[in-house]
Amino acid sequence: MDIVSGMMHGFAVALEPLNLFWCFVGVLLGTVIGIMPGLGPPATIAMLLPLTFQMNPTSAIIMLAGIYYGAKYGGSTTSILLNVPGESASVVTCLDGYQMARKGRAGAALGIAAIASFIAGTFGVLALMLVAPPLARFALSFSSPEYFALMSLGLAMVVLLAGRSMIKALLAMLVGLWIAGIGTDLFTATSRFTFDNSELLDGIDFVVVAIGIFALGEVLGNMESREEGQMLPVPKGLRNLLPTMEELKACRFAFVNGSVIGFLIGVLPGAGSTIASFISYGVEKAVSKHPEKFGTGVPEGVAAPEGANNSETGGALVPLLTLGIPGSGTTAILLAAFILWGLKPGPLMIQDNPTLFWGLVASMYVGNVMLLVLNLPLIPLFAQILKLPVYALYPFIFGIAIIGVYSVSGSLFDVWMLAVFGLLGYAMRKLDYPSAPLILGLVLGDNMERALRQSLMMSQGDLSILVSRPISAVMLVLAAIILIVPLFRKANAWRIKAIEEQA
């Protein structure tokens, strides 16, 4: 089936009233669980699986996929309003989104997040439809050395996330890398830093650390100032709650950047949306005319990561649908769902089930429109949360944070860890350590170490495997450039200063 007739067929399927209904149910559920921190798409889809046995597989996959990409829309809400990342992929959104909210632009930030999600989500579907098979083959050429280079590139972004002091940023990153090392070592089955505690064998959940450091750290820090009344300004009037033309204009490149980077990283089975959002944010800052303003509430800083994490959905479906290889937790459970419905996911699935594939693709266009229409009117409503006085808002954030963490694992131990990381976040704020590098180290550390060791096992200890493969070599060079350029800039600044002083 060629693309045009495929799409015609797909829309015929997706626009059937029943499928429209399930698509709406999916995106609505997705938005809701995206807004709630903790409970994510994999858990929701797993719990709904038994209900889908009675449905026809096409309707069922349309609904489950709706949950998957719908959650990506909702995830930004609590990041922006409360500095509580709703999903792991919306951690980066906290950096500028919450700062925008502090400046009274919460509505604008939510609007930009929704628009970026819509543009990038649609781009992801378009790319899934047009280039899935060749891109899937390209993704297979990625192996451990390339992943190591990609993670190095990501880690080099630390120089972009640093605040005033590079040393402090590097220290925070090292702490993140260390936390990533806690748990069981995959290669030797030995435990690291577990102190004979079985709760630590799987390592520390990234969401626990992120919510602790961002949300609790923020609340503890603000509590000191003993403000009465409202914490953040909320402008009156609908017009002031939506993004302005200038703000949207500033995001032009971010929409493109987020769409493309998110999709490409999504296609790789070993990366994921959190990494996609970090890299897209880094790229946005690197090419920006005013990089120093990132982290103070610039709209591009919201648009890029939010776009990337939505476009990633389309990318992640590429290896699943064309190769039968799940690249993430959510796609793994979709794979299990296919099997439960008696379908055979694999390289022949599109060929064998054109109705399902094209119906799904078409429903994702429809679903993205539904999400935009669903989310934009909710913005003024959500922005009202910030009108709560601090004595109500702070306990609310604490409650949301604790419920979010507990719902991930159902373990009280994680709630204690949340408290520990909340205190760490508070201490870091007090001592002026940036928190983003710590999160970056934590996200990348595990994957990076694993990729390096896999590479060295493949080459029997020969380090040249990392630079002798073209893709990996290019990315390592890029990483080196990102690390070295600021040094030149600094040297240049000194030079100019010295010349000026001489004159």
Next chain:
Amino acid sequence: MKTRMSVVLFVAGLAAMGASTVFAQAFQPSRPIEFVVHTGPGGGADVLARALASIIDKEKLAPVRLQINNKTGGGGLTAMHYLAEKKGENHTIAVFTGNWITNPLVRKEAKISVGELTPIVRLVLEPAVIVVKADSPYKTLKDFIEAAKTTPGQLKQSGGSLTSRDNVVRQLLQKHTGAQWAYISFPGGGERIAALLGGHVNMMVIEPQEAGEHIRAGNMRVLAQISEKHLAGFPNVPTLKEAGYDVAIVPQVRGIVAPPGVSKEAVAYYEDLFAKLAQSASWKQYLADNQFDDGFMKSAELGKFFGEFAEIMRGILKEAGVKVVR
């Protein structure tokens, strides 16, 4: 002594025969049964548990619901410790996997071994096949092994952790043949397949259900099946023994256990519940869809199986260089 022995045997026989009639009356769950799973929603054990719960519901095998409780962490240890805390609780059961047997052997963090839990039934045996990429020069397992002998350590296998079945198969084959090849761990099944299809590794051990479509699409070739008898989908592929390598077949198992110290009546009840389930058409369909083998085994046999399996694994893990703590 002799009479006492025969009385014991008689009672045991009676229990076995009449389990469904005599003891099932004695224990009836009065509230929802807590069904503990050690993976998060969507993980392998979780998907199995949800399928079991829905079959029991659909076939109306139990008067109450089975409520899934995900106790993740520690590669299964968190769930095992949770069961230990529920000592004597008749309304709690759990899905166990091979991890539950091997993990306590290598983890000093473990406070309990699977032998201390109450065995209920074994349900599933997951067979596996050895595959290479379709354009690989190795047509038979012998080709691969001989190549590994001439270039020791050069060929690569992708797989899970060192305690996984993938590595156990490698250890057994290496020991049997003297060949040596590298084992590269990947945390996710998708990454393992991607490494093989991308040509970054030479071979992998994979479940037939996962491999089936790749074989049909002509991306993978099967060299041998790791099972005693031929699997339904692979009538012409030799078993390890037929390929000339008579090594132990270490199965991947899944089944049901209960906390320590639950009542005999409750054990009989659950044994009977899952025996009925194992006979149901829905369950047979589930096994066929996933290309699992029916591994049904009752409580007493399962207890023995745990002991034997742990013994085999202890030896294999020691040889693999993993530190065994108990």
